[in-house]
Amino acid sequence: xxDCRYCGKSAGFLRKEHKECAASHEQGLGMIRKVCVDxxxxxxxxxxxxxxxxxxxxxxxxxxSGAALGETLARGWGxxxxxxxxxxxxxxxxxxxxxxxxxQHNLSADHLDGSGHFTLFRMMNLLNALSEHGVAxxxxxxxxxxxxxLMKSEELLWMFGGTDYLEEVxxxxxxxxxxxxxxxxxxxxYIRPGAFRGRSVATSSMQHTDSGILGITTKHIxxxxxxxxxxxxxxxxxxxxxxxxxxxIMRDTARAxxxxxxxxxxxxxxxxxxxxxxxxxxxxxxxxxxxxxxDEIVDGGLA
Ligand SMILES: [Zn+2]
Numbered sequence: 001x002x003d004c005r006y007c008g009k010s011a012g013f014l015r016k017e018h019k020e021c022a023a024s025h026e027q028g029l030g031m032i033r034k035v036c037v038d039x040x041x042x043x044x045x046x047x048x049x050x051x052x053x054x055x056x057x058x059x060x061x062x063x064x065s066g067a068a069l070g071e072t073l074a075r076g077w078g079x080x081x082x083x084x085x086x087x088x089x090x091x092x093x094x095x096x097x098x099x100x101x102x103x104q105h106n107l108s109a110d111h112l113d114g115s116g117h118f119t120l121f122r123m124m125n126l127l128n129a130l131s132e133h134g135v136a137x138x139x140x141x142x143x144x145x146x147x148x149x150l151m152k153s154e155e156l157l158w159m160f161g162g163t164d165y166l167e168e169v170x171x172x173x174x175x176x177x178x179x180x181x182x183x184x185x186x187x188x189x190y191i192r193p194g195a196f197r198g199r200s201v202a203t204s205s206m207q208h209t210d211s212g213i214l215g216i217t218t219k220h221i222x223x224x225x226x227x228x229x230x231x232x233x234x235x236x237x238x239x240x241x242x243x244x245x246x247x248x249i250m251r252d253t254a255r256a257x258x259x260x261x262x263x264x265x266x267x268x269x270x271x272x273x274x275x276x277x278x279x280x281x282x283x284x285x286x287x288x289x290x291x292x293x294x295d296e297i298v299d300g301g302l303a
Contacts, residue, residue, distance in 0.1 A: 006061035021061060028060020036076020037083050040101040041094050049073075050105075073105045078117035081124070090124040092132075099300060116266070123270045125298045126157060130277040130284075136218050137294040138287035147213060147224045148231070154219040155286050157274055163214040164246075164262035165225055166206040201246045201262045214261050216274050218284045221249070223261070234279060242272045 004011040006021035035052050038044035045052065053072060057064035064072060080098060084090050098121065102112060112118040129135045139146070139156040146156050212225030220231040232251060241248030246262035263271070278284065 024059065025061050028056050028062050031056045031060070032062065032072060033076060033079050036073065037080045040077050040080035040098055041083055043093075043097040043100065046100065046104060070105070070107070070111075073101075074107050074112055075115075077101055077105075077107060077112055078115050081117045081121050085120065085124060090128050092128075095125065095128065096300075099298075120266065122294060122298055123158075123266075126294055127270075127273050127277055129294075129297055130157075130274070130281065134281055134283075134285055135291075136284055136287055137297050138289075138291045140293040140295065146215060148215050148222040148229075150217065150222075151219070153286070154217040155284075156215055156217050157278075158216050158270070160214040160216075160261075160263055160267050160271065162263070163212060163223070163267075164208050165210040165212065165223055165228065166201065166203070166208050166246075166260040166262060168205055168257045168259075169207040200244045201248075201260050206258070206260055208262075214263070214271070216271060216278075218278055218286065221261075221275075234275060240272070240275065243268060247271055247275075 002011050002013070002015050003009065004018045004021050005016050006025055007018065009018075011018050032053055035045070035049060035056070039046050039049045050069065050073070053069065053076075054064045056062070057072070062072070077098065080101070084094050084098070101107075109118045112121075126137060129137055136155040136157060144159065146159065148156070150156055210223075210225030210228045212223060212228075215222035215224070219235075220233050221237075222231045223229065232249065236252045237249045238252045238256075239248075239250045241250075241258070241260075243260070243262075245265055246260050246268050248258055248260045250256050250258055261271070
């Protein structure tokens with residue numbers, strides 16, 4: 001006879017759980033997710049959230065004691081960030097609620113980023129600053145020294161480490177397909193994370209020629225690899241090809257061949273959205289000394 005991993009009582013021969021216990025556990029996780037997302041995104045019942053989580057947990061065999069409570073609340077914050085991303089938009093109200101929640105429950109950026117959700121929050125803050133406020137955050141050079149020779153008339157927005165650079169190997173006279181693709185949805189609205197999920201970078205016709213850091217500024221894409229370094233002006237790119245795991249570009253020259261930057265799915269989603277936001281701005285206001293950095297904007301500036 002086995003004992004149920006939830007209630008601890010006998011579950012029957014070769015069984016590890018009661019169906020009903022597993023079901024109420026699942027249901028409890030869903031309810032906790034909902035109350036956390038409501039609190040973290042919409043400010044619902046923030047002061048009684050821990051009580052609610054504890055009482056749901058007690059009825060659903062979910063540990064909410066000590067550190068486990070902190071983990072549960074941190075997971076809830078991450079789920080709220082994902083929910084904000086799914087509805088295509090991070091409003092100032094959502095941002096304030098997310099910040100209030102992490103302060104109230106004493107959740108550090110490092111803790112929240114164990115699952116990458118704090119980085120996602122920073123990404124959405126950058127998109128929000130660009131498309132809602134028309135502001136480019138001041139790049140904080142004290143943290144990372146960019147390996148690019150930047151121009152005075154641009155601001156570095158983000159760097160993506162571990163980017164693969166691929167070039168088309170087979171020469172083709174004719175290229176059909178997605179020239180001039182626009183992925184604009186609407187001002188201030190993000191492109192869904194799953195929008196390009198069906199397509200991954202084709203490696204059969206492309207050759208991986210270098211790996212390095214991709215930088216996106218208000219004017220250019222920069223790439224710094226072991227063998228190649230270059231920048232491409234965004235306006236000189238005639239088509240963007242978003243993939244689930246990268247971005248393809250075609251330069252505005254007669255002999256241009258497809259080039260692809262291959263990266264993680266979230267990074268690819270983010271890069272496409274930055275370019276989209278930058279290119280749809282009438283004019284980008286470059287930050288001056290003393291203007292807020294992205295981290296300052298995340299913590300409350302602009303909102
Ligand atoms: Zn049971």
